[in-house]
Amino acid sequence: ATLAAPVFAQDAPTLSWRLASSFPRSADAIYSGGENLAKYVSEATGGKFSIRAFPAGEIVPALAVLDSVQNGTVEAGHTASYYYFGKDPALCFDSAVPFGLNTRQMNAWVNHGGGMDLLRAMYKKYNIVNFPCGYTGTQMGGWFRKEIKTVADLDGLKFRCSAFAGEVLSRLGVVPQQIAGGDIYPSLEKGTIDAAEWIGPYDDEKQGFHRVAPYYYFPGWWEGTLQVSLYLNQDKFNALPKSYQNVLAQASAMATNQMIATYDAENPKALKRLIGEGAKLRAFPKEVMEASYNEANKVYAEMSAKDPQFKTLLDSFMSFRNETVPWLRVGEGSFDQFMAAVTRK
Amino acid sequence: ATLAAPVFAQDAPTLSWRLASSFPRSADAIYSGGENLAKYVSEATGGKFSIRAFPAGEIVPALAVLDSVQNGTVEAGHTASYYYFGKDPALCFDSAVPFGLNTRQMNAWVNHGGGMDLLRAMYKKYNIVNFPCGYTGTQMGGWFRKEIKTVADLDGLKFRCSAFAGEVLSRLGVVPQQIAGGDIYPSLEKGTIDAAEWIGPYDDEKQGFHRVAPYYYFPGWWEGTLQVSLYLNQDKFNALPKSYQNVLAQASAMATNQMIATYDAENPKALKRLIGEGAKLRAFPKEVMEASYNEANKVYAEMSAKDPQFKTLLDSFMSFRNETVPWLRVGEGSFDQFMAAVTRK
Structure with missing residues (x-):
């Protein structure tokens, strides 16, 4: 028994890691993904194996998580790629792209469609090992001060949105705005910007956007889902016992399911409250959706021509999308549509 | 260091468990859920902590998994409740009920909608602790020798289907058939039965049903998804170190995501092959769907009147369904429908 002791100790060393989040504690559903991961690993x-999660900005700026994990300032990060x-x-492709995959498709592409191998190959140059660690589901298209009825209504529109959506929408006249989360509300209120997208009902409600920009558009076609990522420094990960590496993978899976459960249970209640307080729900017009889709495809073609790794990922991702969409329409789609019709009565 | 050794040993004892599956190895996507669970726990x-998985019938009959876990013949089971x-x-309510929840809703109800507490309370009397351990997604409605165009076409129809679906459909004249998996094909071929449902394209293809009953109906409204379950004997579970209990939970989460990924990636390819070999894809007529929905609600009312625990679960499950369906139509539904339309071009 005495001889065995050092073996046990090596098998399960005592470790303290730090995880830097890109999310503020106030966005609790998405922020909790990192905290849950840490809790599950400890349990x-x-x-x-103890991991302490820090909210955005506390030890590392929100958008410096990739750099900080890459150079080993922190062992782990929880971020949107x-x-x-x-x-x-x-x-x-590790998070969301315009007209991409929904949650089920993303999980399938990563875990059974070759996606993980391609993502891991991509992350090598950042000295990072990634795991999916949360989904938001399809996000909303954002809050608009005025209605959008035609593509012409996009011309000159100052829209706070994700960078990739901005790249597409700028081709339709939108002037994309980069504004930190906390500054969106005053900018919308003053009219410095015309519209802003954040996440979905549960997170948006806390920001109060509906009071200053009542038109709430869907869907957020640039985020059929957001896959949130756990980043681990490659060297630190490689030095872990195999069992700890596997615990990280499994704890991520559980944190993933917990996050999408939270969104799927809380978003409906929040949407109902928002509508009760005057939010006006609107679908993007078909003409706007189609024009955006066409511009997105042009952007994809341009980026692919310049960047072979982008093209490799795009080709795998979009073939998977095109192959799985028709099937999801059949069983899932017809079931969901029937339930929508019949429970409305 | 020598003093610490016994503590480490207690923390991480060496254990060998057996897991009895209700699924045959040939249904590899669903069967693998139990094998993956065992693999992840070991890793x-x-x-x-080693768990050995046995296919249906090898150490315990397929439908005796609940009894065997309850009485401790095996420590663990992988089954459809x-x-x-x-x-x-x-x-x-731990697996699937007619006109119930889809995969996202089921995960949300269990993990953030109060479902797990209700399920755990129900399983107490079986001396079982449950964990979700896999989803199939919305299943297909099955293979029919003749087309179903009206409710009258159900009259006298000998349909091999799940027991709960049979309970509903018998009110519309269907004569439900209980036939083991391996006997379905010959019964369909001879015409002893008129129709049979199994799972979905990936599993159905291997059975070859399309060669003898070409009409392939959707959706399987009795399974918006199937939540597959890990059963653990309560006494054995309670005796585990806390860390092993948590590993079981996390390994189940990863096995869950792996199973639905497999179905979502493999079903589309299988459906395409089946259609290429003559399967004729058909939607259940609206009249058949609505008649089934109405009968299902009557069955629910009757069962609730007799069984308070059934009623408690039904009320929670269906309120959750009715609350989440309208939201899922908005973001998810509109995104999915646009992608379906635009990728078909």
Whole structure:
């Protein structure tokens, strides 16, 4: 028994890691993904592998999570990979791209469609190992001060939106705005911007956007879902016992299911309250959706021509989308549509 | 260091468990849920907690998994709780009920809608602790030798289907058939039965039903999804170190995501092949769907009047359904429908 002791100790070393989040504590459903991951890892290892999560800005700026994990300032990060669109647009395939995948498709592409291998290959140059660690579901299209009835209504529209959506929408006359979360409300109120998208009903409600920009558009076609990511420094990950590496994977899966459960249970209640307080729900007109889709395809063609890694990921991602969409229409789609019709009565 | 050794040993004891599956190895996507669970638990514990999975019938009959876990013949089971409809219809809320929840809703109800507490309370009398351990997605409505155009076409129809679906459909004249998986094909071929449902394209293809009953109906409204369950003997579970209990939860989450990924990636390809070989895809007529929905509601009312636990579960499950369906139509539904329309061009 005495001889065995050091073996046990090596198998399950006591470790303390830090995880930097890109999300503020106030966006609790998405922020909790990182905290839950940390909690689950501790619980699975009897407290031996401890990870402390820090909200955006506390130890690392919100958008510096990738750099900080890459250079080992922190061992782990919880972030949305499309925040780094300016650095490397291919990173967006680990989060969301315009007219991409919904939650089920994203999970399937990553876990059974070759997606994970391609993402891991991409992350090598960042010295990062990634795991999916949360989904938001399809996001909303945002809050608009005025109605959007035609493509012409987009001309000159100052819209606070994700960078990739901005890249597409700028071709239709939109003037994309980069504004930090906390500054959106005053900008909308003053009319410095005309519209802003954040996440969905549960998070948007807390910001109060409906009081200053009542038209609430759907769908957020640039985020059929957002896959939130756990980033781990490659060297630190490689140095872990195999069991801890596997615990990280499994804890991420549980944090993923918990996050989408929270959104799916809380968004309906929040949407109802928002409508009760005057939010006006609107679908983007078909003409706007189609024009956006066409511009997105042009952007994809341009980016693919310049960036072979982007093209490799795009081709896999979009073939998977095109192959799975018709099936999802059949069983899932017809069931969902019947339930929608019959429960409305 | 020598003093610490016994503590480590207690923290991470070496254990060998057996898991009895209700699924045959040939239904590999669903069967793998139990094998993956076992693999992940071993990987997270450095091989110390070992679980061996056995296919249906090898150590325990397919439909005796609940009994065997309850009485401790095996420590664990991987099964579909609606197999025990005859024993206790309330168990179906842990798997699938007619016109119930889709995959996203089921995950949300269980993990953030109060579902898990109700299920755990129900399983107490079976000395079982449950974890979700896989989803199939919305299943297909099955293979029919002749087309179903009206409710009258159901009269006298010998349909091999799940027990709960049979309970509903018998009110519309269907004669439900209980036939083991391996006997379905010959019964369909000879015309002993008129129709049969199994799972979905990926599993159905292997059985070859399309060669003898070409009309392939959707949706399987009795399974908006199937939640597959991990059953653990309560006493054995309680005796585990906390860390192993948590590993079981997390390994189940990963096995869950892996199963639905497999179905979502493989079903589209299988459906395409089936259509290529002559399967004729058909939607159940609206009149048939609505008549079934009305009969299902009557069945629910009757069962609730007799069984308070069934009623408690039904009320929670269906309120959750009715609250979440309108939201899922908005963002998710409009995104999915646009993608379906635009990728068809």
